[in-house]
Amino acid sequence: MQQAWVISIGTELTLGQTVDTNGPWLAAQLAGLGIRTRRHVTVADDAEAIRDVLLQASAACDVILATGGLGPTDDDLTRQALADAAGVELELHAPSLEHLRAFFAAREREMPERNQVQALVPRTGRALPNPRGTAPGLRIELRGTPCYVMPGVPFEMRRMFECEIVPQLRLAAAGSVLLARRLHTFGLGESDLGERIRDLMERGRNPEVGTTAELGLIGIRVNASAPTREEAEARLDETEAELRRRLGEVVFGRDDETLAGVVGALLTASGSTLSTAESCTGGLLGKLLTDVAGSSQYYSGGVVTYANEAKINLLGVARADLERHGAVSDVVARAMAQGAARVFGTHYAISVTGIAGPTGGTPQKPVGLVFIGIRTPAQTTVHRRLFGGDQPREVIRVRAARTALNLLRRRLQM
Amino acid sequence: MQQAWVISIGTELTLGQTVDTNGPWLAAQLAGLGIRTRRHVTVADDAEAIRDVLLQASAACDVILATGGLGPTDDDLTRQALADAAGVELELHAPSLEHLRAFFAAREREMPERNQVQALVPRTGRALPNPRGTAPGLRIELRGTPCYVMPGVPFEMRRMFECEIVPQLRLAAAGSVLLARRLHTFGLGESDLGERIRDLMERGRNPEVGTTAELGLIGIRVNASAPTREEAEARLDETEAELRRRLGEVVFGRDDETLAGVVGALLTASGSTLSTAESCTGGLLGKLLTDVAGSSQYYSGGVVTYANEAKINLLGVARADLERHGAVSDVVARAMAQGAARVFGTHYAISVTGIAGPTGGTPQKPVGLVFIGIRTPAQTTVHRRLFGGDQPREVIRVRAARTALNLLRRRLQM
Numbered sequence: 001m002q003q004a005w006v007i008s009i010g011t012e013l014t015l016g017q018t019v020d021t022n023g024p025w026l027a028a029q030l031a032g033l034g035i036r037t038r039r040h041v042t043v044a045d046d047a048e049a050i051r052d053v054l055l056q057a058s059a060a061c062d063v064i065l066a067t068g069g070l071g072p073t074d075d076d077l078t079r080q081a082l083a084d085a086a087g088v089e090l091e092l093h094a095p096s097l098e099h100l101r102a103f104f105a106a107r108e109r110e111m112p113e114r115n116q117v118q119a120l121v122p123r124t125g126r127a128l129p130n131p132r133g134t135a136p137g138l139r140i141e142l143r144g145t146p147c148y149v150m151p152g153v154p155f156e157m158r159r160m161f162e163c164e165i166v167p168q169l170r171l172a173a174a175g176s177v178l179l180a181r182r183l184h185t186f187g188l189g190e191s192d193l194g195e196r197i198r199d200l201m202e203r204g205r206n207p208e209v210g211t212t213a214e215l216g217l218i219g220i221r222v223n224a225s226a227p228t229r230e231e232a233e234a235r236l237d238e239t240e241a242e243l244r245r246r247l248g249e250v251v252f253g254r255d256d257e258t259l260a261g262v263v264g265a266l267l268t269a270s271g272s273t274l275s276t277a278e279s280c281t282g283g284l285l286g287k288l289l290t291d292v293a294g295s296s297q298y299y300s301g302g303v304v305t306y307a308n309e310a311k312i313n314l315l316g317v318a319r320a321d322l323e324r325h326g327a328v329s330d331v332v333a334r335a336m337a338q339g340a341a342r343v344f345g346t347h348y349a350i351s352v353t354g355i356a357g358p359t360g361g362t363p364q365k366p367v368g369l370v371f372i373g374i375r376t377p378a379q380t381t382v383h384r385r386l387f388g389g390d391q392p393r394e395v396i397r398v399r400a401a402r403t404a405l406n407l408l409r410r411r412l413q414m
Numbered sequence: 415m416q417q418a419w420v421i422s423i424g425t426e427l428t429l430g431q432t433v434d435t436n437g438p439w440l441a442a443q444l445a446g447l448g449i450r451t452r453r454h455v456t457v458a459d460d461a462e463a464i465r466d467v468l469l470q471a472s473a474a475c476d477v478i479l480a481t482g483g484l485g486p487t488d489d490d491l492t493r494q495a496l497a498d499a500a501g502v503e504l505e506l507h508a509p510s511l512e513h514l515r516a517f518f519a520a521r522e523r524e525m526p527e528r529n530q531v532q533a534l535v536p537r538t539g540r541a542l543p544n545p546r547g548t549a550p551g552l553r554i555e556l557r558g559t560p561c562y563v564m565p566g567v568p569f570e571m572r573r574m575f576e577c578e579i580v581p582q583l584r585l586a587a588a589g590s591v592l593l594a595r596r597l598h599t600f601g602l603g604e605s606d607l608g609e610r611i612r613d614l615m616e617r618g619r620n621p622e623v624g625t626t627a628e629l630g631l632i633g634i635r636v637n638a639s640a641p642t643r644e645e646a647e648a649r650l651d652e653t654e655a656e657l658r659r660r661l662g663e664v665v666f667g668r669d670d671e672t673l674a675g676v677v678g679a680l681l682t683a684s685g686s687t688l689s690t691a692e693s694c695t696g697g698l699l700g701k702l703l704t705d706v707a708g709s710s711q712y713y714s715g716g717v718v719t720y721a722n723e724a725k726i727n728l729l730g731v732a733r734a735d736l737e738r739h740g741a742v743s744d745v746v747a748r749a750m751a752q753g754a755a756r757v758f759g760t761h762y763a764i765s766v767t768g769i770a771g772p773t774g775g776t777p778q779k780p781v782g783l784v785f786i787g788i789r790t791p792a793q794t795t796v797h798r799r800l801f802g803g804d805q806p807r808e809v810i811r812v813r814a815a816r817t818a819l820n821l822l823r824r825r826l827q828m
Contacts, residue, residue, distance in 0.1 A: 012626050012635055014451045015594060016441030019433065023456070027430030037428045038463065040456035042437070045624065049452065073608035074615045075624040107802055114605040131804050153627065155809055203488065212431065221431055276697075276718070282709070283692070283700025286718040290696025293772055293807055301724040304690070304700040304716040306709070310758055314717070314728070344724055358707055393707055 001176050002035040005057040009068035009078050010152060011044040022067045022157055029161060031223065033169050034177045035063065045069055050081035058085070058142035063169065065161075068152030070135035072115045078149055079138070083122040086140050090120040096127045096136045103134055128164040132156045137164065146172075176225065179232040183220040183243055184257065185250045186406045190218050196246050200239065207239045215398045217259075252409060259405040260288045260295075266412040267298040267348070274408075275344035276302030277315055277336040279327060279353040280370065285401045300344040305336070315339030328353050328365055330382045337373030337380055348412075349375040350404045354385075356393045370400045374407050383407055415590050415639060416449045419471040421457065421464075423482035423492055424566060428458040436481045436571055443575065447583050448590040448639065449477065459483055464495035472499070472556035477583065479575075482566030484549035486529045492563055493552070497536040500554050504534040510541045510550045517548055542578045546570040551578065560586070590639060593646040597634040597657055598671060599664045600820045604632050610660050614653065621653045629812050631673075666823060673819040674702045674709075680826040681712040681762070686791075688822075689758035690716030691729055691750035693741060693767040694784065699815045714758040719750070729753030742767050742779050744796045751787030751794055762826075763789040764818050768799075770807045784814045788821050797821055 006026050012018040020042060027037040038061055043049045050069065057064045069078030083090045096119035104111040118135045121127050125140030128148070133156040138149040148165050150157040185193065190211055194201065197220070200209045207224035222239050226232035244251050253262050267274055276285050276299075286302040289295055303314050308327055311317040317335040325331045336351035354370030361367035368387040373380060385403055387396045420440050426432040434456060441451040452475055457463045464483065471478045483492030497504045511533035518525040532549045535541050542551030542562070547570040552563040562579050564571040599607060604627045608615065611634070614623045621638035634657060638649035658665050667676050681688055690699050690713075700716040703709055717728050722741055725731040731749040739745045750765035768784030775781035781803035787796050799817055801810045 010626070011622075011624055011637075012633075013438070014441055014454060015445050015635070015637065016438035016443070016451070017594060017596065017635055018626065019435055019438045021433055024427070024430035024433045027428055029430070031429050037430070038458065039467075040428060042454035044452065053453070071625070071627065072605040073625055074612065074617070106804075107800060109603075112603070112605040112609060114609055132806075155806060210426070210431065223429075278697070278700075280704075281701075282704025282713075283690075283697030283716060283718070284704075286692075286697025287695075287701045288697075290694075290698075290718075290720065290811075291808065295696070296720050299696075300721040301728075302697060302718040303728070304697070304704075304718070306704065307714040307758070310715040314715075314757065343728065344721070356704075394705065397704075 002062040002172065003038045004030050004035050004063045004065060005061045006037050006040045007053055007057060007064065007066035008042045009050055009066060013042045014044040022152065022154060026065050031178050032180050035169060045075045045077050047077040047081045050078055051084045054085040054142055054147065058145040064145060064147040066149045067157050070151045072118055079120050082138060082140060082149060085142055086122050086124055088123040091123050093119050093121040093127050100134055128160055130156055130160055132159050176227060177229050177232045178223060178225045179236055181222045181236045181240060182255055183240060183251050184253045185218045185247060186216060186252055188250045193218050197243060207235050215395060216402050259402060259409060261292050263405055263409050264292045264295055264298060272348055273298050273300050273346040274348045275300050275340040275346040277340035277351040278302060278304050279306060280356040281352045281397050281401045282306060284397055285350060285352060285404060288401055300346050303340060311336065315343065328355055328369060328371060330371055333371035333373035333382045334380050337375035341375045347377050350408055352400050352404050354400055356396045358393060368396050372404045372407060374411055376411055416476040417452045418444050418449050418477045418479060419475045420451050420454045421467055421471065421478065421480040423457055423459065423464055423480060425458040427456045436566065436568060440479050445592045445594055448592045449583065450592060459489045459491050461491040461495045464492055465498045468499040468556055468561065472559040478559060478561040480563045481571050484565050486532055493534055496552060496554060496563060499556050500536050500538055502537040505537050507533050507535040507541050514548055542574055544570055544574055546573055590641060591643050591646045592637060592639045593650055595636045595650045595654060596669055597654065597665050598667045599632045599661060600630060600666055600673065600816065602664045607632050611657060621649050629809060630816050663824060663827060673816060673823060675706050677819055677823050678706045678709055678712060686762055687712050687714050687760040688762045689714045689754040689760040691754035691765040692716060692718050693720060694770040695766045695811050695815045696720060698811055699764060699766060699818060702815055714760050717754060742769055742783060742785060744785055747785035747787035747796045748794050751789035755789045761791050764822055766814050766818050768814055770810045771803060772807060775803055782810050786818045786821055788825055790825055
């Protein structure tokens with residue numbers, strides 16, 4: 001199996017001002033290609049330190065993946081360090097310069113002179129196209145070890161890795177495969193879930209099974225190794241089937257599927273439409289729904305009624321109900337969901353009203369209390385949840401929005 | 415100034431299944447103590463690899479901080495690797511064993527036999543108490559360089575670092591402080607901004623100045639070192655003042671301040687209220703505004719009008735305008751902002767209508783085209799932006815929402 005080093009470059013990283021997500025992302029992608037990341041090194045924007053790490057890596061592994069330090073400013077030193085490590089000069093690369101000019105032109109802007117340095121390439125290397133940004137990536141051999149350098153901006157880096165680098169790595173990694181799959185669950189705690197699949201999580205098992213938890217979403221990662229892709233896929237399929245058998249409808253999707261995407265597919269399949277009425281989530285639910293490309297086919301829109309007057313004027317919530325029961329109540333959640341369905345003329349509607357904190361709680365209605373209304377063509381149900389008042393505002397909001405999506409999913413799957 | 419290496423240990427980290435936050439946290443803490451992290455290395459649970467990194471670090475820096483691999487299971491190999499690096503044996507440490515037994519007793523549980531390995535300490539090292547968990551930390555000298563090893567569980571690690579290690583580091587680092595500050599800007603490209611502050615970004619300058627870019631937000635980090643905290647603060651203040659003088663209103667905040675938070679503070683200061691009307695951002699603008707605790711004081715709510723009917727019914731946009739100009743137009747953006755201010759009865763309103771893609775673009779109205787309406791008590795202005803149709807949906811949405819907040823900020827600061 002091939003061995004990789006992943007190198008992240010940036011003083012904001014070594015000073016701890018930014019958490020690097022490129023390294024873990026790359027390592028996970030490499031695993032999927034059957035390449036094991038042996039070491040992940042983070043260095044500052046310091047040409048000498050970068051050069052040293054590159055040379056050390058070139059002696060210790062089969063392939064080097066590095067990110068960062070390709071920007072246009074004086075603290076972007078990766079190009080120079082790479083040239084130093086290879087013992088060659090930097091040269092202006094005409095097609096990259098052309099791309100830079102076109103990039104700015106498409107945005108109706110003049111290219112600053114400074115950006116020209118981004119078209120410099122070490123003499124023995126070559127540029128990797130970056131359609132999403134100004135900095136091309138670089139590929140070079142360091143003492144015979146292929147080294148790929150990508151921009152640090154995650155969405156530029158990811159595209160470059162997938163389109164420019166993966167095909168080359170696939171060629172090199174032929175012979176053994178390490179495939180990864182993720183199942184996503186909602187509605188069962190991590191330890192309860194772990195108890196149900198304990199035997200599958202035993203060390204040394206192939207596929208390997210592990211869990212991760214993130215604000216109510218419990219992910220299950222499955223890694224299978226095999227001589228061929230087909231065999232690895234078959235092992236993944238078998239374990240996935242067993243996990244689904246044990247966990248049932250708690251599993252809502254796999255790999256890149258999201259709760260909002262699954263809800264969207266279910267709505268599309270039944271030709272139904274959806275609207276939202278949000279209070280404490282403040283637009284987050286609409287944001288999650290519209291993260292999905294094509295959501296305009298089923299999501300008509302929503303109302304963020306942070307103020308009581310807005311709940312009355314836009315959704316037709318009765319003033320008397322607001323006064324008697326308060327904005328955070330079963331009655332108001334129900335009226336909000338029904339109001340949204342009426343105003344937007346949709347088959348389904350979700351409402352969320354709660355106390356996200358950090359202030360505004362009372363002994364009767366503590367921070368973390370949330371009511372979720374689910375309006376279907378048949379009925380409107382309201383669900384009360386308590387998300388833990390010691391949690392930060394953002395945690396309560398994310399959990400509330402995800403719970404609402406999951407409740408609608410379960411309803412649509414009935 | 416003292417130099418540190420930070421080492422994170424764990425196969426879940428090198429496989430990219432978990433994002434390491436211990437490394438960045440430690441680097442930030444070390445900076446506050448005047449210790450600069452030169453390198454951050456992540457290695458798998460592999461005794462030989464861990465030993466090699468420890469030895470390499472001991473030759474390259476003044477102090478080593480490592481986390482992870484101190485658990486009770488067979489894949490926890492850090493203790494052994496540390497003993498190997500020091501060339502000594504592991505010995506049972508009676509007080510640590512005592513602590514382990516007490517830890518389980520307090521939870522009314524029997525101590526599993528395999529936890530006993532957590533009381534093993536390299537002969538020339540010593541144990542660091544861990545009141546929050548079972549694994550004690552370890553301190554040892556490797557070729558004269560002090561090395562501290564802590565558990566990987568963040569809340570155990572942090573307490574151990576603060577209570578057991580900081581006092582020792584303070585003694586060693588006496589005489590210098592490294593302080594960090596971040597300024598946030600919006601509205602100027604990274605290279606144009608870099609051009610204006612080029613001399614401040616020169617290598618070797620104190621304070622050090624560098625930039626980072628993330629979807630339109632350009633951050634400027636400033637790091638000052640000095641013999642005392644007061645002197646370092648004074649240097650930061652001086653450089654911050656100079657940066658603000660050169661960049662003017664492009665700077666919107668510092669450290670943990672956000673665009674939405676600054677807008678909120680400006681609205682609060684003038685006793686004004688705000689509402690939103692969103693199309694392509696689908697609730698993201700409302701989400702960003704309500705991320706701020708206390709936003710209910712000025713944010714009345716918003717409407718997500720994804721469908722044209724919703725724009726007509728909820729915001730009073732004229733059907734004729736939608737037909738003549740299309741939903742993504744100057745005229746509709748203006749009507750949406752005015753409609754939101756009217757419906758919610760607010761002083762200010764923001765509207766966003768555009769094409770987030772990946773489909774839906776035309777030659778006249780490409781993906782990435784966004785109109786932003788800003789309604790103030792005095793007037794309504796509409797701003798046209800082109801965010802680049804080659805960008806993913808999420809990037810266009812985030813840029814559009816941030817641009818809208820920034821336009822409102824500039825208006826409120828006039």
